[in-house]
Each structure stands twice: as structure tokens, then as C-alpha cells.
Amino acid sequence: MKKIDILKKLRSSSLRPTKQRVEIAKFLFEREKTFHFTVESLNKLLIKKSTSKIALATIYNTVHAFKAAGHLNEVEVRGNKTYFDTNVSNHHHFYDSETSELIDIDANDVVIQKIPKAPNGKKIKNVEVFINLKN
Amino acid sequence: MKKIDILKKLRSSSLRPTKQRVEIAKFLFEREKTFHFTVESLNKLLIKKSTSKIALATIYNTVHAFKAAGHLNEVEVRGNKTYFDTNVSNHHHFYDSETSELIDIDANDVVIQKIPKAPNGKKIKNVEVFINLKN
DNA sequence: TTTTCACTTTAGAATAATTATAAACTAAAA
DNA sequence: TTTTAGTTTATAATTATTCTAAAGTGAAAA
Numbered sequence: 370m371k372k373i374d375i376l377k378k379l380r381s382s383s384l385r386p387t388k389q390r391v392e393i394a395k396f397l398f399e400r401e402k403t404f405h406f407t408v409e410s411l412n413k414l415l416i417k418k419s420t421s422k423i424a425l426a427t428i429y430n431t432v433h434a435f436k437a438a439g440h441l442n443e444v445e446v447r448g449n450k451t452y453f454d455t456n457v458s459n460h461h462h463f464y465d466s467e468t469s470e471l472i473d474i475d476a477n478d479v480v481i482q483k484i485p486k487a488p489n490g491k492k493i494k495n496v497e498v499f500i501n502l503k504n
Numbered sequence: 505m506k507k508i509d510i511l512k513k514l515r516s517s518s519l520r521p522t523k524q525r526v527e528i529a530k531f532l533f534e535r536e537k538t539f540h541f542t543v544e545s546l547n548k549l550l551i552k553k554s555t556s557k558i559a560l561a562t563i564y565n566t567v568h569a570f571k572a573a574g575h576l577n578e579v580e581v582r583g584n585k586t587y588f589d590t591n592v593s594n595h596h597h598f599y600d601s602e603t604s605e606l607i608d609i610d611a612n613d614v615v616i617q618k619i620p621k622a623p624n625g626k627k628i629k630n631v632e633v634f635i636n637l638k639n
Numbered sequence: 640t641t642t643t644c645a646c647t648t649t650a651g652a653a654t655a656a657t658t659a660t661a662a663a664c665t666a667a668a669a
Numbered sequence: 670t671t672t673t674a675g676t677t678t679a680t681a682a683t684t685a686t687t688c689t690a691a692a693g694t695g696a697a698a699a
Contacts, residue, residue, distance in 0.1 A: 385646065385647075385694085385695055385696080386695085387646090387647060387648080387694075387695075388648095388694090389647085389648070390647090407685095408685085408686085409684095409685080423648085423649095424648065424649045424650070425649095425650095425686095426648075426649065426650080426651095426686095426687080426688090427647080427648055427649070429685095429686070429687075430647080430648080451685085451686095463620075463622070463623065463626075465623075465626065472623060474620055478618070478619070478620040479616065479618060479619055479620070480616070480617040480618035481614065481615070481616050481617065481633070482615040482616065482617040483613070483614060483615035484613070484614055484633075484635060485598075485609055485613040485614070485635075487598070487635070487637055488598065488600075488607060488637070490639070491598075491600065491637040491638065491639060492637065492638050492639070493635055493636070493637065493638075494636040494637060494638040495635075495636050496633060496634070496635050496636075497633070497634040497635075497636065498616070498619075498631065498632070498633050498634075499631070499632040499633075499634070500619060500620075500622070500628055500630075500631050500632075501628070501629040501630050501631075501632065502622055502623070502626040502627065502628065502629060503626065503627050503628075503629040504625070504626060504627070520665085520666055520667080520675065520676070521666085522665075522666075522675090522676060522677080523665095523677095524676085524677070525676090542656095543656085543657085544655095544656080558677085558678095559677065559678045559679070560657095560678095560679095561657090561658085561659095561677075561678065561679080561680095562676080562677055562678070564656095564657070564658075565676080565677080586656090586657095
């Protein structure tokens with residue numbers, strides 16, 4: 370994803386393309402593959418990668434802003450860490466608690482034949498499948 | 505579940521039936537229906553119900569000991585709260601983020617037709633389905 | 640341009656959930 | 670009984686996250 374597209378992406382979701390947001394967006398979206406991270410891991414990676422330090426609070430703000438705009442997906446797993454995922458399409462996850470690793474599963478690789486009706490007055494927002502792994 | 509059974513349950517899993525453990529176990533397991541709770545909510549309920557105060561750390565210890573013994577199931581949902589579930593059978597959950605409510609879904613009410621193979625060297629421990637609700 | 644102002648960033652404080660510590664206590668084996 | 674390993678407890682520490690309020694900054698308006 371090019372810089373011009375990063376700017377478009379930000380502007381189209383009413384996010385001012387500040388220096389920090391552009392830097393974080395480039396880091397997250399200029400890649401081929403899906404990227405899973407926690408705020409803490411992203412912070413460490415940004416410290417390594419860039420010269421200018423971005424405040425941790427800004428990373429929290431930015432990641433949540435990107436999530437609200439639909440550019441990131443939030444995934445919560447055992448062990449009280451919140452992972453974010455640059456893959457925002459409908460998909461599922463393997464979770465390997467040995468390595469705390471999250472692996473994408475394409476939505477087409479999981480077929481659910483039967484699910485119950487939502488309780489009265491409620492609707493189904495989405496269905497998330499977690500396949501927990503062991504050795 | 506009778507007191508004698510509570511004692512058996514604890515002894516059979518090498519948990520000394522201390523005053524605190526018996527009290528918590530009675531509160532959790534002497535009921536007809538599945539019970540979902542967080543450590544914090546359990547603590548509040550125990551304060552209301554009983555005369556003797558049990559330290560919060562003991563409730564954490566006890567709940568985790570019961571979980572390790574397979575008497576409780578741990579369920580993690582959006583919003584950084586860890587729920588425990590007295591239903592330890594294989595089952596799934598509705599999660600209503602409006603009310604932070606967790607509702608059991610019988611394993612038979614969800615039929616998965618197709619799941620991917622586990623990554624090499626890994627095995628599938630279990631499959632958890634979350635159906636997120638909206639209004 | 641320059642000015643203005645709402646939006647952002649920032650460091651540090653505050654909060655919330657959980658775990659660690661170490662001393663006092665206790666169930667049950669010897 | 671006495672002993673001992675397991676347990677409880679209050680409190681401190683840790684971890685992840687959010688709040689606060691002051692300083693900074695895009696971008697619209699003058």
C-alpha cells in the first residue's frame with residue numbers, strides 16, 4: 370500500500386493524517402501478509418524501526434481509531450492479551466497457547482451447518498470460531 | 505449437590521476441603537442451572553451471602569484450582585473480563601456485549617461441517633464458537 | 640498567508656484486574 | 670499429639686489500559 374493510499378485511507382475515515390498516524394499506518398498496512406499484534410508488541414516494533422518515539426498512549430489511541438474505522442480487527446484470546454489483526458475480512462483463528470500465536474483461518478475453510486437462533490429481541494452480529502491447539 | 509458430594513469432589517481432585525473452598529464450592533455447585541461469573545462478581549455475591557469474609561486472593565486461588573481440576577470452564581470475551589462457567593461440558597456461547605451477558609449454547613445446537621487441519625506438529629484441543637449478538 | 644480552533648499527541652497519573660509475597664494458619668499424615 | 674505440606678490472608682507488585690490536562694498541529698476560514 371502506497372503512501373498516497375495511506376493518506377486516502379485515513380482521510381476517508383475522518384482521521385487526520387498526522388505524522389504518528391501515517392507512520393503507524395505505513396507500518397501496519399504496507400505489507401503483503403496479515404499481521405497480528407498487541408499494542409505492546411507494536412510499540413516495541415515501532416521503537417526498533419523508527420527514529421522518532423511515539424507515545425504508548427498514542428499507539429493505543431491510533432489502534433483504536435483504526436479499529437473503529439474498520440481498518441483493524443480485534444481478537445481476544447485466552448491469557449488476557451488483546452490482539453489486533455490487519456485482516457478485517459470475515460475469518461476465524463487458530464490459537465496456540467503454547468506460543469501465544471494466532472493464525473488466520475479463511476472463512477471458507479470453516480463451514481457451520483447449524484447454529485441456534487438468537488435470543489428474542491437480539492440479532493446475530495457475527496460468529497467467531499476459535500480452534501485451540503495443543504502439541 | 506450435597507455437602508458430602510462437595511467434599512468428595514474436592515478430595516477426588518486433591519484439593520483439601522478447607523472452610524473457604526467448601527463454602528465457595530457449595531455456592532457454585534449447589535444449583536440446578538449453569539452459573540456464569542467473574543471473580544469480582546463471585547466475590548460480591550459471597551460477601552452478601554456469607555458471614556465470614558473470604559480474601560479476594562483466595563477466591564482467585566480457589567477458582568483457578570477448580571478450573572485446573574476441571575470443575576469450572578473459563579470463557580474469555582470482548583471487554584477484558586474473564587468469565588467462569590459451572591458448565592464444564594463441551595458447549596458454545598452467545599455473547600451480548602450490550603449487557604455483558606454470556607449465554608450457553610448446547611454443543612448439539614452447533615454443527616460444524618468443515619474445519620481445517622491443525623498446523624503441522626499441532627493437534628486440535630477444542631473448538632469454541634462465539635456468536636456475538638446485537639440488538 | 641496568517642489566524643484560528645477543533646482535533647491530536649504526550650507524559651505521567653489513575654484505574655482495574657490479576658498475581659506475587661511471605662507470614663500466619665490448618666488439614667491430615669505420622 | 671506433633672509435624673509438615675498445603676492453604677489463606679493482607680498487602681505489595683505487576684500488567685494492561687484509560688484518563689487528564691497541557692502543549693502541539695492539521696486544515697478551514699479570514
